[in-house]
Amino acid sequence: MFKLGFATTYPPTHCGIAEYSRMLLMAMKSIMPSIEAYVFADKLGGDERFDEFARIMVYPSFTHQERSYRGLLDKLAEIGGVDVLHIQHEYGIFGLHNGLIHAVEEAVRERLAKKIVITMHTVDHSNSPRKAAIEFQSHLNVFDAVIVHSVLQEFELQHQDIHPLRIYRIPHGTMLNPYLWMPRFKLMEELDLKSEQLRGFIVVVPGFLRKDKGFDILVKAVKPLLKERGFTLIVAGETRDPVLRRELEEMIRNGPNTIFIERYLANEEILKLVALADAVVLPYRDRPKSYSVSGILHLSMGGLKPIIGTRTPRLIELYQHAPRLTVPPKSPRELTKKIKWLSENYDLAIAYMGSLYSYAVRTQWL
Numbered sequence: 001m002f003k004l005g006f007a008t009t010y011p012p013t014h015c016g017i018a019e020y021s022r023m024l025l026m027a028m029k030s031i032m033p034s035i036e037a038y039v040f041a042d043k044l045g046g047d048e049r050f051d052e053f054a055r056i057m058v059y060p061s062f063t064h065q066e067r068s069y070r071g072l073l074d075k076l077a078e079i080g081g082v083d084v085l086h087i088q089h090e091y092g093i094f095g096l097h098n099g100l101i102h103a104v105e106e107a108v109r110e111r112l113a114k115k116i117v118i119t120m121h122t123v124d125h126s127n128s129p130r131k132a133a134i135e136f137q138s139h140l141n142v143f144d145a146v147i148v149h150s151v152l153q154e155f156e157l158q159h160q161d162i163h164p165l166r167i168y169r170i171p172h173g174t175m176l177n178p179y180l181w182m183p184r185f186k187l188m189e190e191l192d193l194k195s196e197q198l199r200g201f202i203v204v205v206p207g208f209l210r211k212d213k214g215f216d217i218l219v220k221a222v223k224p225l226l227k228e229r230g231f232t233l234i235v236a237g238e239t240r241d242p243v244l245r246r247e248l249e250e251m252i253r254n255g256p257n258t259i260f261i262e263r264y265l266a267n268e269e270i271l272k273l274v275a276l277a278d279a280v281v282l283p284y285r286d287r288p289k290s291y292s293v294s295g296i297l298h299l300s301m302g303g304l305k306p307i308i309g310t311r312t313p314r315l316i317e318l319y320q321h322a323p324r325l326t327v328p329p330k331s332p333r334e335l336t337k338k339i340k341w342l343s344e345n346y347d348l349a350i351a352y353m354g355s356l357y358s359y360a361v362r363t364q365w366l
Contacts, residue, residue: 005076020173025056026054038059041058082113123291133290147168148167179272191261198259206273209262214330216244217330274299309326
């Protein structure tokens with residue numbers, strides 16, 4: 001029996017990596033049901049449990065940004081080790097230090113894993129101000145494989161002397177939206193929205209509400225649109241920034257066509273919002289000198305709706321497959337113009353998005 005271990009955040013922890021890990025594990029189990037899979041999860045997710053839907057045992061094993069990861073090693077020893085340990089790495093989870101590297105070296109010495117793989121969800125540029133991240137990345141050759149999601153990440157790690165044979169670029173998975181068949185009135189019921197709230201062209205902006213997601217740019221971009229009766233804007237997600245929350249609340253007060261759903265949304269709810277929308281807008285501004293890929297982009301791609309986004313590393317796949325629906329970052333006026341153009345040329349935009357929709361099908365979770 002092949003034994004696979006995932007070290008990752010996991011639902012119900014509010015985290016994109018947690019949702020990603022669950023979808024990846026379910027996809028792997030669908031093609032190889034005989035895999036014996038274990039999740040060594042963050043302790044924020046609750047007690048030891050069996051995930052009935054994914055049919056995976058979940059062991060709380062570490063706290064965010066801890067340094068020893070002794071609990072992870074102890075759980076590995078408790079189950080007799082694994083054939084492959086796959087770490088879903090993000091600096092916000094595993095910290096800006098080498099504690100994870102030391103744990104991996106210890107796991108090899110204790111023969112707790114035959115192979116150890118890491119997915120780097122964020123790769124810092126060699127000139128990054130986060131010197132501890134560059135130090136961590138300099139040790140990535142200790143892993144048997146390093147998985148990244150974009151060409152920018154792949155070549156950046158090569159430039160930092162990670163052996164090319166260890167680097168594997170595997171696109172982020174895409175879920176083809178299972179709610180596209182659902183009538184709009186039913187989607188509104190599921191999302192607790194009223195029909196009188198929605199009119200005209202519906203634009204959805206989903207995901208965690210943070211400044212690096214460009215919501216301050218969005219606030220400026222939509223002001224001219226909200227004066228028109230032909231638009232409804234739905235902003236949906238959890239915000240931890242009180243200043244941004246106040247700006248969004250002011251936008252809602254001044255624009256009757258705006259709906260603010262302020263809470264964490266599971267993937268299923270985001271998929272329903274995308275199915276309800278006419279278009280999705282992702283006005284990102286990236287963190288300086290770091291490369292990652294947007295999970296929200298892939299959830300949106302599976303909805304087969306037009307997507308407008310900024311030309312940032314996180315949205316490189318959108319720029320590669322539909323460059324004319326991208327705008328420069330930090331450019332609210334250009335974003336306003338692009339949304340208006342899309343509403344007036346919708347059929348043309350749908351046809352133009354064909355390359356991106358094909359990419360969504362090619363990268364779908366199995």
